[in-house]
Amino acid sequence: MIVTLTGRARRPLPSLHVDPQKLLFSLSTLIAAIATLAIAFSASLPRPWWALLTVYVTAQPMAGAFRPKVLYRLGGIATGALVTILLVPNLQNSPELLVLCLAAWTGFCIYLAVLDRTPRAFLFQMAAFSSAVISFPYLDDPANIFETTVARVQEMTLAILCVTATHALLQPWSATPVIRARAQSFLGHARRWAAEALGSQHTRLENDHRRMLAADVTELGMLAIHLPFDQRWALATQRRVMALQQQLAGILPLASAAANRLDLLRDAGMPPDLELLLDDIVAWLVGEDSRLDEVGPLVRRCERLATACEAQRDWGSLLAASACVRMAEFLSALAASRRLADRIGSPGRPNFKAVPAERFALARDHGVAALAGLATMTAIMLYCAVWILLAWPNGSATAAFAALITCSFATQDDPAPVIGRYLLATLKTFPLAALYLFVILPRVDGFEMLIITLAPALLWMGYIQADPKRSPEALPMFSCFIVAMGFLARFQADFALFLNTGLAQLGGIVATLAVTKLFRSANVLWTARRILRSNWGELTQLADIRRPFLPQRWTAMAVDRLGQVAARMAVATPGDDLHAADGLADLRIGRNIIPLRRSLPHVPHDERRHLGVVLSSLSAFYSARWSEGRALAPPAALLAQIDQALEGLLKLALDEPRRGALRALIGMRCNLFPQAGAPAWEGAA
Structure with missing residues (x-):
């Protein structure tokens, strides 16, 4: 505001800014x-x-x-x-x-x-x-x-x-700076979302931000298609973006899975060691000067606490171990994504052995x-x-x-x-x-x-x-x-x-x-429901052990569908059944199906049968959702089957595949039956 000699206020002229x-x-x-x-x-x-x-x-x-x-x-x-x-x-x-x-x-x-x-x-x-x-x-x-x-x-x-x-x-x-800026913006947003989600604001923030983040993951891949026409080292840059997509696709389900376990633990009582670890993780996430070399010690603390909790084998300890494992995986994916984002556009070729050869499936x-x-x-x-x-x-x-x-x-x-x-x-x-x-x-x-x-x-x-x-x-x-x-x-x-x-x-x-x-105007919600049904149909096939097993392709398409639903949720009324269909929970369950299928050759016959029953029931459950076209509640029999499979795995020595199956079953139980109490076999013991 400018004051003239006559005492009258005069507004300044708007400045003309020209973007070069x-x-x-x-x-x-x-x-x-x-x-x-x-x-x-x-x-x-x-x-x-x-x-x-x-x-x-x-x-x-x-x-x-x-x-x-x-x-x-x-x-x-x-x-x-x-x-x-x-x-x-x-x-x-x-x-x-x-x-x-x-x-x-x-x-x-x-x-x-x-x-x-x-x-x-x-x-x-x-x-x-x-x-x-x-x-x-x-x-x-x-x-x-x-x-x-x-x-x-x-x-x-x-x-x-x-x-x-x-x-x-x-x-x-060039498209390269746009991709780098979009990736870094995604990572900054993901850090803020994860910090608040791990700090007990999980549900509200999930509804506000998670689908927008999923849409950004898909958009990165659409931009990456243009890179081979952009510069002489574009092949290396495109491979980095493809690797970055795979890492970012894991950030959403891992962070939300950790927050899901922490919500359940807060109701039952959080272990003191886990509270201290969680405070340090949140401080790193919100810190503006946080360094990547601080991630390694946090990940190792998560892994040590998870191993200690799994050794106790009671339900509360298993929940704490699951939360620690997901936080460790989330921090590792976040750090790897940040390193890849910083290298996008720089000369040189990445380590192609560590980079996926396939495009991010749409x-x-x-x-x-x-x-x-x-x-x-x-x-x-x-x-x-x-x-x-x-x-x-x-x-x-x-x-x-x-x-x-x-x-x-x-x-x-x-x-x-x-x-x-x-x-x-x-x-x-x-x-x-x-x-x-x-x-x-x-x-x-x-x-x-x-x-x-x-x-x-x-x-x-x-x-x-x-x-x-x-x-x-x-x-x-x-x-x-x-x-x-x-x-x-x-x-x-x-x-x-x-x-x-x-x-x-x-x-x-x-x-x-x-x-x-x-x-066309009535097509938006119809399209969103079709996308959700398609996701349920893919989960039906993923859980069916008779079907081909393509985990990376499924994860990419699930994240892509989550991003597609994002743009259409704004037109849905608050009471619409689209809000009841939790696409991110489906994504977490699908990522838990993957280690179950991988563990089948590594468990004895009886436990393999229990895991097969769980997978068969999951396939039937999502098939019913696909047929009905709405988010049906999981059957109570599935909870008993998960508990039986958990009890059988806890009696075995836990090598890497069996440990992955155990953690997957815990994740499934928490996602499908968040209100369920401790398993029946814990009270019997």
Whole structure:
């Protein structure tokens, strides 16, 4: 606040801050746009505006995020063009059948794009809307469809190659610092969450933070896919990120398992040694100057106390031992993750023997993908039906815009909010397009003056595109600005054409929004329930000893599903049964099934039979959940079977596999039956 000589307070002017990285991205994209327009004009391409729009549609702020998509986009354009040439000339006399085939093709491509959650999905997305935007504007006059298709492919290919070359030379910011920052942010958040969870605030914090952390683990893997296109030592960096994902995937269930045991111990009375150890662990977690070399002594203290407690073999001591083991494993995973995060982006190759060779497996749901494809297909058919029935001259453009928007947002559960913002951004940009078209451009002469005149608007919108919070506004702004002016070799300021083009864009957006609200808005909770059911189905197979045993793949997909549910829980009402389905508890149980299956060859026949009964009952329990589609309570018989298996293992000498099975059974009992008292065999003894 500034006070003037008159005594009146005057607010300071807002400071203008320009991010150099965002400005670099906007400038490099502008250079690509200039090169694209120059080549398009010199080669007399029929639609230079389409090439210019493609530049901004395909540009990505991170170089590493853009390069792997180039070949996929080019392949998608070629595929879409081929489908157009095959369908339109052969079905031009049957418009209804042609629309049906184009809609079915687009829906099939969206199905594949939703199913494949990697950059390869851009191939299917580009194939979908390239065929739509090439075909629909020319369905009334398909005689020259081959020349039109070739021209569109040339324009889009030119734009993509110009953007790729420009970004390769100017080097917009890399994906590596983003990954490192995301990993370190995750670790800091995980430390705070674990410190409070171990300090008796387990339930509240689990509901608030755990799913967001799971989503971050999956996002790291999506970013890591871009690394081989980023730098010369990217293979080593990608392997480090893959190893980091495996470590981070263990942090969530290990920390929550330790907190679960500590909650039970607080009710029964915490051993003094464990209280002192817990205080030291929490102090290390919350300390800003905590060093990694302090983790080793804490882990060894946990292991010594766990061994001492397991030797006593009463239920309270076994709970304390389980808590100590999980805390030791959690601290080890946290320290290993921190070391890997610090090394991301540094030259050199990691120890590949310690790094997983497989990618972090992603969960796929054919039902969700099929629904997205079917909704897209239905929407396009409705657009075309309205266009044909009304005989609207600009209806073909509306259908093309609607198809492009539908394909762009088809991978989201509920695209309606994003499409609503798309509509607002389009409305805000129309006055700017009109100002340029009818006031500024008539006074421009020559290509150089055209670029100088356009540069302020394109730089401003490109800067918005580089901002993750505002980037959804950029695409409609570019679309409205570029398409409304319709850059051609010769200037044309036709108000009727401008108005019809604008109405076509708005009509496409409004039609897309209406169809989306009708078909897709109720899809979010349905998708979340399908994801939970898929997880129960995977647990059914994991506990079935007749099935292949792939523990790392299961853990990766379980964490991925936990992250997918995270984004959808916000729309669930407090009383919804989705909140009763504890995905993290399922993850902990699954990780306890793994040592049980590994221990089967190492126990005598009778104990192997007891463990087999437990696994069989778990498989049947999760199969029942999968069949019913809701979180059923575990049967009481399962508790007795777990207790019987525990009693049998405690009579044996505990080598490493048997000790792992013992700890797994304790974890299962605590997760499935947290309110159960001590086992019956302890009272009998």
